[in-house]
Amino acid sequence: MTNKRKLILITYDQSNGTHYRRELLDFFGDAVDIEIHTICEGLGNGLSGDAVLTLSPISNNRLTPHLKEEIEIIHGSKVLTKAAYQRLMDLPKGTRAFLITTNKTASFDMATYLYQIGVNHIDFVPFYPGCTSDPTLDIAITPGQTRFIPEHVRQVVDLGWRRISLDTFMSLMVVLRLKNEAQIERLYHLSRDIMSHDFLTTPLDNVSRLKDMLSMMIDEIEDGILFLSNAGRPIFENNAFHSMLNLDPGLRQSPDLLNYLPEELTRQMSGPEAFDHKIIHIAATGQAFTLSKRSFYYYNNHSGFLIVLKDVQNIEKLEQKIRLDSVKKKYTAKYTFSDILGDSRAMSECIRHARRMAATDYPVLITGETGTGKELFAHSIHNASSRCEKPFIAINCASLSRDLLESELFGYEEGSFTGAKKGGKKGLFEFAHTGTIFLDEIGDMPFDLQAQLLRVLQEKEIRRVGSTSTIPVDVRIIAATNRDLKQMMEENLFRMDLYYRIGMFSLHLPPLRERPGDIPLLAAAILSQVPGSHPMSQELLKTLSVQTWRGNIRELKNCVEYMAYMTDGPLSSRDLPSGYVPGPEPGPAREVPPIFQELPLRSRKLCFSILNALRERPMGRTRLMEALGNSFTEYEVRTMLEYLTGEGCLLPRRGRGGTALSPEGNRIVLEYLNSGKNG
Ligand SMILES: Nc1ncnc2c1ncn2[C@@H]1O[C@H](COP(=O)(O)OP(=O)(O)OP(=O)(O)O)[C@@H](O)[C@H]1O
Numbered sequence: 001m002t003n004k005r006k007l008i009l010i011t012y013d014q015s016n017g018t019h020y021r022r023e024l025l026d027f028f029g030d031a032v033d034i035e036i037h038t039i040c041e042g043l044g045n046g047l048s049g050d051a052v053l054t055l056s057p058i059s060n061n062r063l064t065p066h067l068k069e070e071i072e073i074i075h076g077s078k079v080l081t082k083a084a085y086q087r088l089m090d091l092p093k094g095t096r097a098f099l100i101t102t103n104k105t106a107s108f109d110m111a112t113y114l115y116q117i118g119v120n121h122i123d124f125v126p127f128y129p130g131c132t133s134d135p136t137l138d139i140a141i142t143p144g145q146t147r148f149i150p151e152h153v154r155q156v157v158d159l160g161w162r163r164i165s166l167d168t169f170m171s172l173m174v175v176l177r178l179k180n181e182a183q184i185e186r187l188y189h190l191s192r193d194i195m196s197h198d199f200l201t202t203p204l205d206n207v208s209r210l211k212d213m214l215s216m217m218i219d220e221i222e223d224g225i226l227f228l229s230n231a232g233r234p235i236f237e238n239n240a241f242h243s244m245l246n247l248d249p250g251l252r253q254s255p256d257l258l259n260y261l262p263e264e265l266t267r268q269m270s271g272p273e274a275f276d277h278k279i280i281h282i283a284a285t286g287q288a289f290t291l292s293k294r295s296f297y298y299y300n301n302h303s304g305f306l307i308v309l310k311d312v313q314n315i316e317k318l319e320q321k322i323r324l325d326s327v328k329k330k331y332t333a334k335y336t337f338s339d340i341l342g343d344s345r346a347m348s349e350c351i352r353h354a355r356r357m358a359a360t361d362y363p364v365l366i367t368g369e370t371g372t373g374k375e376l377f378a379h380s381i382h383n384a385s386s387r388c389e390k391p392f393i394a395i396n397c398a399s400l401s402r403d404l405l406e407s408e409l410f411g412y413e414e415g416s417f418t419g420a421k422k423g424g425k426k427g428l429f430e431f432a433h434t435g436t437i438f439l440d441e442i443g444d445m446p447f448d449l450q451a452q453l454l455r456v457l458q459e460k461e462i463r464r465v466g467s468t469s470t471i472p473v474d475v476r477i478i479a480a481t482n483r484d485l486k487q488m489m490e491e492n493l494f495r496m497d498l499y500y501r502i503g504m505f506s507l508h509l510p511p512l513r514e515r516p517g518d519i520p521l522l523a524a525a526i527l528s529q530v531p532g533s534h535p536m537s538q539e540l541l542k543t544l545s546v547q548t549w550r551g552n553i554r555e556l557k558n559c560v561e562y563m564a565y566m567t568d569g570p571l572s573s574r575d576l577p578s579g580y581v582p583g584p585e586p587g588p589a590r591e592v593p594p595i596f597q598e599l600p601l602r603s604r605k606l607c608f609s610i611l612n613a614l615r616e617r618p619m620g621r622t623r624l625m626e627a628l629g630n631s632f633t634e635y636e637v638r639t640m641l642e643y644l645t646g647e648g649c650l651l652p653r654r655g656r657g658g659t660a661l662s663p664e665g666n667r668i669v670l671e672y673l674n675s676g677k678n679g
Helices: 014-031 060-066 082-090 104-116 166-175 181-193 204-220 239-244 263-269 312-327 345-358 374-383 402-410 447-459 485-490 496-502 516-528 538-545 552-566 601-616 621-627 634-646 663-675
Strands: 005-011 032-038 051-054 072-075 096-100 123-127 139-142 155-158 224-228 234-237 275-282 287-298 301-311 364-367 392-396 436-440 476-481 505-508
Touching (some): 005 014, 014 181, 166 234, 224 239, 263 275, 263 287, 287 312, 345 374, 364 374, 392 402, 402 447, 485 496, 516 538, 601 621, 601 634, 601 663, 621 634
Parallel strands (some): 096 139, 139 155, 436 476
Antiparallel strands (some): 224 301
16 A cells, blocks of 8 residues: 555646645655646646645636546645735835736735735735836835846845645645644644634644544544545544454555445445445445445535444444333333242242243243233243343233234334324334333234234344334243133134244243132232231131132232221231122022123123123223222223123213113123023
């Protein structure tokens, strides 16, 4: 790699060229080769180099046809030394003098410059080769062009060659990528001798300090940044750009940088269009980046391109961190295995199995009646798994309508349906990425959504509602249900393929009545949570142990808490809430009303319980669920309410009065209660 830069220097004539070439070499040393081209002798064709510097006014339109390729063009400016300026200022006010330059344009250029820097007490008369002289004038002022002074002039104020301005040097340093400490130091020294343009009146050391701070800040940015000139040449790149691509340190600020970048990157960068976040894969290193190319403007002029490179892995990590931070409170698993009480054999076995399942990454299906601790187990499995630091997201599949459940789980794209949020919405699967999702009441998930869930499990990617693209997700699924999925499969209500996918590890939690030995332990633990509560008598514990506990531990909890709050002294069977009698419920044998006969047993029970509860008074769904001991899911209750309304057992709902029994419903339930035969 060659580090020597080539500069095309354009001046009016050869003499100017030689002079300014020397000045440039004094500044840059042998870091640059300078090729002079003059307007007088013709610029020639096919000029090529790292940059063009014009020190004589010439438009880009005139210049570019002479260039072999697109090269950065710097329109340089020249300034007086401070000493020369002083000599001009010392001339008396009203002095009329020739202003001698090489040509007409240069003459006006010089006059404008002098007025700009405040030399406005002298009356300049432009003079250059070929123009008519005024014989009455005998003073001449010239920036070093003494060779053109008319013979009759007696007083000459030679300002000396104008010097290349500080901003021209700065532009050269940037474009030629030659900015370093030594050059900044040189600029600083120059600034002591020569005049600055207005915008450089800030002391140079401040400017350079500011620039240094700026480049330090750019170096601190974690994204790789590369500035390209309009011509596509590298102007500046930050540390991250080098380290992300493992570039040789010798390439820092090298004009040849592009030759050493991966081909996948340069191919995308080279087009004229700006773009955002293209994903590129570097075959040689296996790295993946997102690449953006943005135009940047300086005072409305297109000045080049900004290339931004982001490491995809970093984005993922960051996104994950943001997800985690934002979901931490809402989406963490609260319970661990140590929160699960019960030393019955059945319970100990469940815990042992669950611990084993936690050590794997497979889906887990937890079954069991309501209130047996399915959610507790789901939390504990997540917390004992390798994903414990990652999100745990629980959703009840029975509590939402089909469409809502779909958009909650998978998210949606902006505009995918009326009312969709601007910018779309992330689904819970995306939030749960790298963690666990707990699908409670999975048996109540609508059939077509089951197919989508299966796809997520198989493909490990989701598609937002209304989107055509997919998003990869890595989520472990724990599902739970109190429904009989096997039975549901037979009835074509649950997909067999999904069942076998999630049910490989299945954990059945026994109902409380099958492990009465756990009741004293659980009851004592529940009691200890109530401040100031009294102990339970043995006789009460015995009574509790023979209850059917259709609501299982949740029901036991309600019952024990009720007693603890309602009783002042030690607790006995007398303190039990009404409905709890010693011994299991015998359950009278009754004839099944014809409208229930087609229903599965569980739905039949639910229908009867609803009608029975509504005999007392009308009530809303939440109340009704409580009255049923929370033994049925919201989905089940809703479905059965619809069914019973359709059968004419309930009055259609109006307003906030809740659901009421119709005369037909009342007749059916009374007939059922009086029938006395087994159903
Ligand atoms: N073995 C246990 N030890 C201590 N508390 C328990 C145990 N099992 C359940 N619980 C408590 O009982 C209540 C119900 O448990 P959980 O919500 O986990 O049951 P579930 O089977 O998911 O119920 P549902 O099917 O109605 O959603 C919770 O307050 C839970 O903390």
